[in-house]
Amino acid sequence: MEGKTLKGRHVVILGLGRQGSALARFLTERGARVTVSDIQEEAALLDRREELAGLPIDYELGDHPMRLLDEVDLLCLSGGVPLDVPIVVEARARGIPLSNDAQIFLERCPASVIGITGSAGKTTTSALVGEMCRVAGFRTWVGGNIGNPLVSDLPAIRAGDRVVMELSSFQLALMTKSPHVAAVLNIVPNHLDRHGTMANYIEAKRNILANQTRDDVALLGYDDADARALALETPARLYFFSGGAEVEAGAFKTNGELTLRMNGDAREARERVDHEICRVSELQLLGHHNLLNVLAASVLAGLAGVPLEAIREVATTFKGVEHRLEWVRDVMGAHWYDDSIATAPDRTLAALRSFEDPIVLLAGGRDKNLPWEELAAAMLRRVRRLVTFGEAGSMIAELVAKARATGESGSVLEGIQTVDTLEQAVAEAARVVRPGDVVLLSPGGTSFDAFRDFAQRGQRFKELVWDLREGGDSSSRSGDG
Numbered sequence: 001m002e003g004k005t006l007k008g009r010h011v012v013i014l015g016l017g018r019q020g021s022a023l024a025r026f027l028t029e030r031g032a033r034v035t036v037s038d039i040q041e042e043a044a045l046l047d048r049r050e051e052l053a054g055l056p057i058d059y060e061l062g063d064h065p066m067r068l069l070d071e072v073d074l075l076c077l078s079g080g081v082p083l084d085v086p087i088v089v090e091a092r093a094r095g096i097p098l099s100n101d102a103q104i105f106l107e108r109c110p111a112s113v114i115g116i117t118g119s120a121g122k123t124t125t126s127a128l129v130g131e132m133c134r135v136a137g138f139r140t141w142v143g144g145n146i147g148n149p150l151v152s153d154l155p156a157i158r159a160g161d162r163v164v165m166e167l168s169s170f171q172l173a174l175m176t177k178s179p180h181v182a183a184v185l186n187i188v189p190n191h192l193d194r195h196g197t198m199a200n201y202i203e204a205k206r207n208i209l210a211n212q213t214r215d216d217v218a219l220l221g222y223d224d225a226d227a228r229a230l231a232l233e234t235p236a237r238l239y240f241f242s243g244g245a246e247v248e249a250g251a252f253k254t255n256g257e258l259t260l261r262m263n264g265d266a267r268e269a270r271e272r273v274d275h276e277i278c279r280v281s282e283l284q285l286l287g288h289h290n291l292l293n294v295l296a297a298s299v300l301a302g303l304a305g306v307p308l309e310a311i312r313e314v315a316t317t318f319k320g321v322e323h324r325l326e327w328v329r330d331v332m333g334a335h336w337y338d339d340s341i342a343t344a345p346d347r348t349l350a351a352l353r354s355f356e357d358p359i360v361l362l363a364g365g366r367d368k369n370l371p372w373e374e375l376a377a378a379m380l381r382r383v384r385r386l387v388t389f390g391e392a393g394s395m396i397a398e399l400v401a402k403a404r405a406t407g408e409s410g411s412v413l414e415g416i417q418t419v420d421t422l423e424q425a426v427a428e429a430a431r432v433v434r435p436g437d438v439v440l441l442s443p444g445g446t447s448f449d450a451f452r453d454f455a456q457r458g459q460r461f462k463e464l465v466w467d468l469r470e471g472g473d474s475s476s477r478s479g480d481g
Helices: 018-029 040-053 084-094 102-106 123-136 200-204 225-233 287-304 308-315 345-352 375-381 393-405 422-434 456-469
Strands: 012-013 033-038 057-061 074-077 112-115 139-142 162-166 181-184 217-221 237-242 248-253 257-261 274-280 326-332 334-338 359-364 383-389 417-419 438-444
Touching: 012 018, 012 102, 018 033, 018 102, 040 057, 057 375, 074 084, 084 225, 102 162, 112 123, 112 287, 112 422, 123 139, 123 162, 123 287, 123 308, 139 181, 139 248, 181 287, 181 417, 217 225, 217 287, 237 287, 237 438, 257 308, 274 287, 274 308, 287 345, 326 456, 334 456, 345 359, 359 375, 359 393, 359 422, 375 383, 375 393, 383 422, 417 422, 422 456
Parallel strands: 012 033, 012 074, 033 057, 112 162, 112 181, 139 162, 181 217, 217 237, 237 248, 334 438, 359 383, 359 438, 383 417
Antiparallel strands: 248 257, 257 274, 326 334
């Protein structure tokens, strides 16, 4: 429906979450006839209904009946709605157009958009780019999968603004429009419970580039084979970022220094003009993965016209995003970190590589049908004590025990304890912790076995850590577990 008026058109939105609510308001205020359907019953959606009170929206709750497709002009999916649910399959069979809040935003945004996706790091990179643009004095909007749906801000965005949009594979899977600047940071196994195969997952990520032209720009993670291979999929001007290789155009690390090379296109040999961003030792963010995020953000900010001084200032002062290797507190002689965003084994692996101190790791939650073997082997080498919890707790413990039984040399793992809840996991960590340890919540699984999302899980973890006393006990607070 790009370029078409929304007034009078009937749009059905599946899912009354954050994205669905924002889109329902946007469409209704532009004269569309909106019906929202959610499989949850009305009692679970009272807060969302209250936010939309007074708007002429029809609701169908508790199910997605096929009659919703009668006389509908557009079917919009919130991020939590898979493409294989019966009503979506039937809509495609009938030729009903599909869309979502991200697509509708891109179709109508008057400003150039920087779109960022990846299996890991996209939120931190988006926040970095947004901060670099703000420090440079640009009117800046950051949103999408990072938190606020940008469609809510669309009426206020002007042509000269800077827009940074985080895009998930769920959003990209059905999108037919690409942002002017598109970044694919990395592609590692994730969300296979939703996409089914790695091929499907890669195809969803590829959509961020699929509709680019020669007038657009693509930034790819050079060190990630699947991301780098997407260079063949876009005619756009090409940039790379790398933590080990010197790239023709983009940013890279050599000899302890981050370098920005903005000389046009990685496909073309040009005279190199290099600028030092900063020394690696000046970064505030922990871990090699965050070094890569800074490199990617520096290129994207440079493409947005941000001066080197502003890029350097943010690169050397930015301390991170909540629940992403976030230092919580030093207590009982140990450093406690919240990395609740780690909902896949690869992210937990990156977190483990960020520390040299002995680690007490809290891992668990709900599995996404992802491979854990590499992480299990890394736990033997990097984790002093492992505490597993949640639905996947027993599975993780068994995998690590199996790896340890093979007699792999260099193991530092002293013990594994499996508990049911996050509360019990924190209590167990407090029991076994030693001065000088890092206690790390980096679950490797989603939060949906016990919490609404990773943020709620991280917040609960921080409450529990702040409840700890130096002696090792804690006062109890009521919580979801």
